Amino acid sequence: MDKYEHERDGQYDFYRVFLPRVDSTRSVEELLGDNNDGVLNGNLIEFKLHVSDLGAVLFQCIKYLSALRIKGKSVPANILIVDVNASTIWLYRSAHYLIEIEKPYCGGASKNNAGFIGGNAEEIVHYDDPLGAERVVSLLRESNFTKIHIDENCIVGWAERFYREVPTARKEDFLGDDTGKHITIGEIRKPTRFARYIYPYTTQTNVKFHYLMDKLNDTLQKKNLGAFYTPDLYAEKSLELVRAAIARVPTGNDYIILDRCAGTGNLEVRLTDEELSHTVVSTIEYYEYKVLQELLGSKVRHIIPPVETAETFRAGLVAGSDALSKEFVENPVIKQYLDDPECTIILFENPPFAETTSLEHQKRGAGALSSAWKRSYVCEEMRKEVKGTACNDLGNAFIWSGFKYYLRQPTDSYIVYSPVKYWKAQHLIDREFLGGFAFNRRHFHTNLDACIMCAWWGNEAKQNEEIVLKGYDILPNGILAEAVVLPVKKVHELFSTKYYDKTSFAHAEENGILTGLNGLEADGSVKRRIKPLFSNEMIGYLVADSVGFDNPDAKSSLLVAGRYNGNGFFLRKDNYLEKLPMFCASRYITYNRAWTERGRIMKSADGAEKFFADVASGTLSQFLLKCLLFTCMEMQNHMRTFTGSDGRFYRNELCLDTTNGETIASRDLKNLALNEHEKVILRQWGRVFSWAKKTEKYDSSLTYGAYQIYAELDTFYKDERTGDIVYDNVELHTALAGLKALVKEYYNAEIVPVLFEYEFLK
Ligand SMILES: C[S@@+](CC[C@H](N)C(=O)[O-])C[C@H]1O[C@@H](n2cnc3c(N)ncnc32)[C@H](O)[C@@H]1O
Structure with a gap:
């Protein structure tokens, strides 16, 4: 009879027996990384209940080793295939399979392995006797690795x-x-x-890695250079705009295509030789510059600097090629064309992207160095003309300076890749829009679905309220998807200027509490940016901050007391309903994750006049109640009920737990004429709450919203043996999951269209 029915049990026993003899400092969990059965010293170990096809298991191991190489992990020299029921190990040496290991594989390593013909095992060890067991110990102590070759894959x-x-x-x-x-x-x-x-x-040379040079930057360069390369398909598509711009060159004129931040020249590689003979490229990073030289140097009209000298390398950068420096702005090679009235200028660029205020940037550590560009000549000049947050974005410095220093004639053009914000919300430029595409940012060596615009701007002044882009994703089979039409509308007014409540309370004390993002009282260690106001006229604190949807959960809060770092306003009992559409709008991206939305759709208060009028006339009363129902069910409503350190009892009034009497929400929702959808949601809430009441931690003196139930009652633990999460109250967890699905559907069907109508979303 088999000793083991489950592979995992055999595997655990194996490690429990041998690990103390090999490395007592390691735990079994540690060994089970990378989705294989374990790497211990120079051994990749693969366990089976029964080994029936050694070739297939060996191939599975080869695929694991291939994955290790690609991740930059050392490739163990030994492959040990373990049959836990037969207490037998087959030893293979990975060096014999290097050619197979150096291939990349797609799909699960355990699939489609039959038919692999490997050699015989070098050794077979039966470890149920003492000699065999000692042999296993000595193998597991071996720490040899197979050397691999470096290539584009790894x-x-x-x-x-x-x-x-x-x-x-x-x-x-x-x-x-x-x-x-x-x-x-x-x-x-x-x-x-x-x-x-x-x-x-x-x-x-490094030319083979030209498309990866952004990913090969050291950590510091990554912060400074904001390099996200353009995928080939997008680069090629954008040439349509470049060629349209060339078609506008007046007869008899020369023209140049200038890219001040060409990287390794992805945008240019598909230009024809004739077009390249008009092209001028430059880039700041030394190894990019060398690849650029090698790939395009002999074909382009100019590369800046023209040749490498002993002075070219300057701490990893190329002297004279910082596009934001005065030296570059005055570069004589470019200037000769700018000064020539018979030359048309076409700028064609994907500028570096680093918004110092973005979370992405802050996560990478916005040290002084990473915003050194802010002290550049171009930025200083830009700050004289441009006010506000637009100056926080490195890409904007390129865009602004492109128009400022390079475009001079009506037929000059700028074809530029950048998120639409500079035009939509920051109003950085006011020129004619001649065409443009939207591309999915995910394919620019990031893992974020978001919209990047590639716009063709002319040089005639023009104010547009709306521009229309053709959007292209890249399909898994590596071709462009069908175009989608994506309008982009300008945003003028912010929530905070038009909708945030700025009236003061008749009676307010400054001895309340402040909360953190999780809805609980913030501890003393956080930096407090607002006063801990308390008033009986308050219902909570609402944050619906920033125009875009970067980091949406930190920009969208609903809490029982002021948020320690502010950026919101205290919600009043007497007018809270009309403030809720802001909270609803700030959840848009969570429920609409398509790449076309992030970066294109933003929050605005441009419809404020119509909104206030329709609120006053009562036209919107049912809609506001729908917003209330959504708010009560939405997990980002982090209002909780608890006693604060100020001794006050803070009650969540925007939820539907009436155990301790009506809440403000339950009272007001009586006025909602419920449709089927809403009845289903309320029934589901009933289910959630009845399961919540049965949990061990339920406290009947509290008033629970969906989030507090999720955070405090939907408890779980991790099964040590299987590593799985196990919920203590499966029915509650299931009911909450059901509620979430219903709320998403409801939000998109009944709330979002009105948010667009009133330009809360635009
Ligand atoms: C978004 S990447 C685009 C590269 C390439 N054009 C492409 O589309 O794949 C931006 C490039 O700008 C370069 N860069 C960053 N700061 C620069 C500066 N101040 N002057 C010139 N180039 C810069 C980076 O090294 C990077 O190669």
Whole structure:
């Protein structure tokens, strides 16, 4: 009879027996990373209840090793296939399978493995006797690795590992070669740290990695350069705009296509030789510059600087090519064309993207260096003419300076990649829009679905309220999807200027409490930006901050007391209903995750006049109650009931738990003429609440909203054996999941259309 029915049990027993003899500091959980059965020292171990086809299991292991190489992890020299019921191990050496390991594989490693023909195992060990067991111990103690070759598939993984392990390393320490004037031989060419794991990369230059050079930047460069390369399909599509711009060149004129931030030249590679003979490129990063030279140097009209000299390399950057410097703005090679009235200028760029206020940027650590560009000549000049947040964005410095210094004639053009915000909300430019595309940001080496505009601007002044883009995603099979039509409307007014409540309370004290984003009282360690006001006229505190949807959960809060870092307003009992559409609007992106929405749709108060009029006339009374119902059910409503450190009892009034009497919401919702959808939601809420009441932690003195139930009563633990999450109250968890699905449907069907109608969403 079999000893084990479950592979996992055999695996745990194996480790429990051998791990203390091999490495008592490691736990079983630690070994089970990377979706394989374990890597221990120089061994990849794969467990089976019964091994029936060694070839198939070996192939599965090869796929695991392939994945390790791609992630920049050392490839163990030994492959141990373990049959837990037969207490038998087959030992293979990975070096014999290097060719297969160095191929990338798609799909699950455990699928489609039959038919693989490997060699015989080097050794078979039966570990149910003492000699066999000792042999297993000695194998598991081996710490040898198979050296792999660096190629396009794995270089990013190894670069990330290198920068992680050597935080002070710069790009040259990893990628450096012996061509050019600046010579540092990098790790890939002369491995020291990775000497046991990789073969030296013998190709002389880095040109093979041209499409990955942004991902190979060291951590510091990543922060500074905002490099997100354009995928080939998008670069090619945008050439349609470039060619339309060339078609406008007046007869007899020369023209140049200028890209001040060309990276390794992705935008230009598909230009014809004739078009390239009009092209001028530059880029700031040294290794990009070298690849750019190699790929396009012989074809373009100019590259800046024209040739590499002993002075070119400057701390990883290229001297003279910082597009934001005065030196570059006055560069004589470009200036000769600007000064020539018979030359048309076509700027064609995907400027670096780094918004210092964005969470993305802050997460990466907005140190002084990462905003050094703010002290550049162009930024200082821009600040003289442009006020406000537009100056926080590196891309805007390129866009502004493009129009300021390079476009001079009516037929000049600027074809530029950037999120629409600079035009839509920041009103950075007021020129004629001649056409444009929207592309999915996910394909620019990021993992975010969002809309990036590639717009063709002319140089004639023109105020547009709306522009229309053709949007293209890239399909999994690597072709452009069908175009979708995407209007983009300008936003003028913010929630905070038109809708935030600024009236003061008749009776307010400053001895209340402040809360954190999770709805509980904030502890003393947080930096307080507002006063802890308390008033009986208050219902809570609402934040619906910022025009866009970056970091939506921090920009959208509903809390029983002031949020420690402010950015919202205290909600009053007497007019809270008309404020709720702001909260509803701020949830848009959570329920509409398509790439076309983020970055294109924003929050606005442009419909305020109509909204206030329709609120006053009562036209919107049912809609406001729908917003209330949504608010009561929405998980981002973080109002909770608790006693504060000020001794006051804070009750969540925007929920439907009436155990302790009516809440403001339950009282007001009586006026909603319920449709079927709403009845279903209320029934589901009833289900949630009845299961909530049965949980151990339920406290009948509290008034619970959906979020407080989720956070305090829908408890779970992690099963140590399986690693799975186990919910203590499955019925409650199920009911909450059902509620979430219903709320999403309701929101999109009944709330969103009106939010657009009144331009809360625009
Ligand atoms: C978004 S990437 C675009 C690269 C390439 N054009 C493409 O589309 O794939 C922006 C590029 O600007 C470069 N860059 C960043 N700051 C720069 C500056 N101040 N001057 C010139 N180039 C800069 C980065 O190194 C990066 O290659």
